[in-house]
Amino acid sequence: MDLREVILNQFGPIEQSQLDNFIKLWSAPITVKRNERLIRYQETENHVYFIEKGTCCITYPDINEDIVVGFGYPNTFLFSPSIINNKPTEQEVIIIKQSNVRSLHKRYFFEFINHHLEVQKKWQRQIELLLVAQIDRQIDLLISSPEERLKRLLIRSPHVFQLIPKKYIASYLRMTPETLSRIQKP
Amino acid sequence: MDLREVILNQFGPIEQSQLDNFIKLWSAPITVKRNERLIRYQETENHVYFIEKGTCCITYPDINEDIVVGFGYPNTFLFSPSIINNKPTEQEVIIIKQSNVRSLHKRYFFEFINHHLEVQKKWQRQIELLLVAQIDRQIDLLISSPEERLKRLLIRSPHVFQLIPKKYIASYLRMTPETLSRIQKP
Numbered sequence: 001m002d003l004r005e006v007i008l009n010q011f012g013p014i015e016q017s018q019l020d021n022f023i024k025l026w027s028a029p030i031t032v033k034r035n036e037r038l039i040r041y042q043e044t045e046n047h048v049y050f051i052e053k054g055t056c057c058i059t060y061p062d063i064n065e066d067i068v069v070g071f072g073y074p075n076t077f078l079f080s081p082s083i084i085n086n087k088p089t090e091q092e093v094i095i096i097k098q099s100n101v102r103s104l105h106k107r108y109f110f111e112f113i114n115h116h117l118e119v120q121k122k123w124q125r126q127i128e129l130l131l132v133a134q135i136d137r138q139i140d141l142l143i144s145s146p147e148e149r150l151k152r153l154l155i156r157s158p159h160v161f162q163l164i165p166k167k168y169i170a171s172y173l174r175m176t177p178e179t180l181s182r183i184q185k186p
Numbered sequence: 187m188d189l190r191e192v193i194l195n196q197f198g199p200i201e202q203s204q205l206d207n208f209i210k211l212w213s214a215p216i217t218v219k220r221n222e223r224l225i226r227y228q229e230t231e232n233h234v235y236f237i238e239k240g241t242c243c244i245t246y247p248d249i250n251e252d253i254v255v256g257f258g259y260p261n262t263f264l265f266s267p268s269i270i271n272n273k274p275t276e277q278e279v280i281i282i283k284q285s286n287v288r289s290l291h292k293r294y295f296f297e298f299i300n301h302h303l304e305v306q307k308k309w310q311r312q313i314e315l316l317l318v319a320q321i322d323r324q325i326d327l328l329i330s331s332p333e334e335r336l337k338r339l340l341i342r343s344p345h346v347f348q349l350i351p352k353k354y355i356a357s358y359l360r361m362t363p364e365t366l367s368r369i370q371k372p
Contacts, residue, residue, distance in 0.1 A: 060325050067328045081318045090325050117303065124310045127317055132267045134320035139246050139276050141327045142253045 001075045003050050003102060010077075010126070011119045018115075025108045026050065029100040038078075038101065039093040045080035047103040054099025057168050059092050066092070068171035069137075071164055083109075096168060146175045147183050187261045189236050189288060196263075196312070197305045211294045212236065215286040224264075224287065225279040231266035233289040240285025243354050245278050252278070254357035255323075257350055269295075282354060332361045333369050 004023055008014060014022075029052050032038055039045050041061055051072050058070035069091065072078045082089045083106040113123045136156065143149050150173060153160065160169060170180040190209055194200060200208075215238050218224055225231050227247055237258050244256035255277065258264045268275045269292040299309045322342065329335050336359060339346065346355060356366040 060328055062328060062330055064330070069324060069328070081321050084314045085318050090322070114307075120306075120310070121300075124306070124313065127310065127313045128270045131313055131317045131320060132271050134317060134324065135267050136276070138255060138320065138324055138327065141324065142246055142248060142255070144248055144250070 002052070006050070006075050006077075011113075011122050014116075014119065022108075022112050025104055027103045029102050032095045032099045032101055034095055034098055036095050037092055038095060038099075039080050039089060039091070041090065041092045042088045043082075044086060044088050045082040046106055048083060048106055048109045049078040050102045050104075051076055051078060052100040052102060054095060054101070055097045055163055056093050056095045056099060057164070057172075059094055060090060061092060066094070066171075067174075068168050071096075071160060071168070071172070073159070073163055096164065141174065146173070146179055149173050149175070150180070150183055188238070192236070192261050192263075197299075197308050200302075200305065208294075208298050212288045212290045215288050218281045218285045218287055220281055220284055222281050223278055224281060224285075225266050225275060225277070227276065227278045228274045229268075230272065230274050231268040232292055234269060234292055234295045235264040236288045236290075237262055237264060238286040238288060240281060240287070241283045241349055242279050242281045242285060243350070243358075245280055246276060247278060252280070252357075253360075254354050257282075257346060257354070257358070259345070259349055282350065327360065332359065332365055335359050335361070336366070336369055 003026060004019065007019065007022070032054070038049065038056060049072075051074055053074055055074070056072040056078070057068045058072065059066040060069050061067075072093065078093065080089045080091070080093075081087070113120055133156075136152075140149055140152055143152070153169075153173060166180060167177050170177040173180060175183075189212060190205065193205065193208070218240070224235065224242060235258075237260055239260055241260070242258040242264070243254045244258065245252040246255050247253075258279065264279065266275045266277070266279075267273075299306055319342075322338075326335055326338055329338070339355075339359060352366060353363050356363040359366060
């Protein structure tokens with residue numbers, strides 16, 4: 001899979017020449033090393049990202065620790081809330097595994113989205129599903145049982161356990177790595 | 187304000203006759219009493235609601251308590267995640283103050299939304315902003331300082347303190363009503 005195929009999968013069908021023109025607007029891949037910040041706390045991010053290779057986590061920097069609130073995987077887009085509300089982001093994106101990342105200014109991204117009704121409808125559908133996922137995630141955070149929180153993640157995102165080291169998953173699940181190991185056993 | 191004005195505000199301009207036809211599809215207002223459930227846990231909700239009068243809270247029923255995750259106010263729409271993903275909802279909507287509520291089957295709602303490009307774009311924008319609000323809310327839940335959680339709510343939704351009794355706000359902020367009273371003082 002590459003950027004072209006992912007765009008076609010998520011927003012297609014799209015005419016060949018239009019897709020070519022859109023892909024040309026994206027930056028060449030840049031390499032971002034482990035532990036580097038791709039998006040920094042309190043910055044107003046103007047770009048959307050495409051992760052060609054590697055993984056990252058989205059964190060909220062609380063007083064005493066970075067709390068993991070989400071993950072980025074190969075062959076997926078990464079959007080900061082900034083590109084929607086034009087405000088400084090409250091999150092950071094930290095590289096977990098060395099990544100190749102392409103970027104595009106949001107102006108070009110939204111011009112593409114809004115140019116064709118079918119692409120726009122697919123974007124709308126994705127935003128709707130992301131909204132539902134965020135509501136699910138809110139419930140995750142409120143559930144008092146660690147076992148139940150783990151069970152929900154296993155159902156929703158089984159791939160996370162193949163791609164992301166356990167300490168980040170534990171933070172995402174609001175438990176210690178030791179608790180996660182213990183309840184994963186049976 | 188009434189249903190007509192709220193639709194015009196949020197989705198307008200809309201041609202008079204089209205708006206008339208759309209409003210006719212909504213049910214007459216029904217009265218729902220305090221503590222009654224408007225939407226029940228594990229039901230797949232097929233309707234969108236408009237709150238003409240009254241207030242409600244959206245709760246997640248955890249093992250030991252109902253946890254408040256949101257509120258509904260007069261002259262606003264109420265959407266269950268069910269209408270997007272067609273799955274049973276994990277939330278309940280409980281009336282706080284006796285309400286007059288109108289309902290519409292989601293089929294008519296989405297036909298209206300998708301009929302005109304301008305209305306659809308306004309819906310898309312609202313969904314995008316709701317998504318950002320949910321991301322903010324996720325961060326709310328992760329912040330360890332109760333004072334900071336209160337401060338964020340005061341900035342985001344000052345009206346909540348006029349409309350909603352303190353015990354529900356305390357649950358929403360993940361603190362006891364006593365803690366909320368104490369930190370509201372200074």
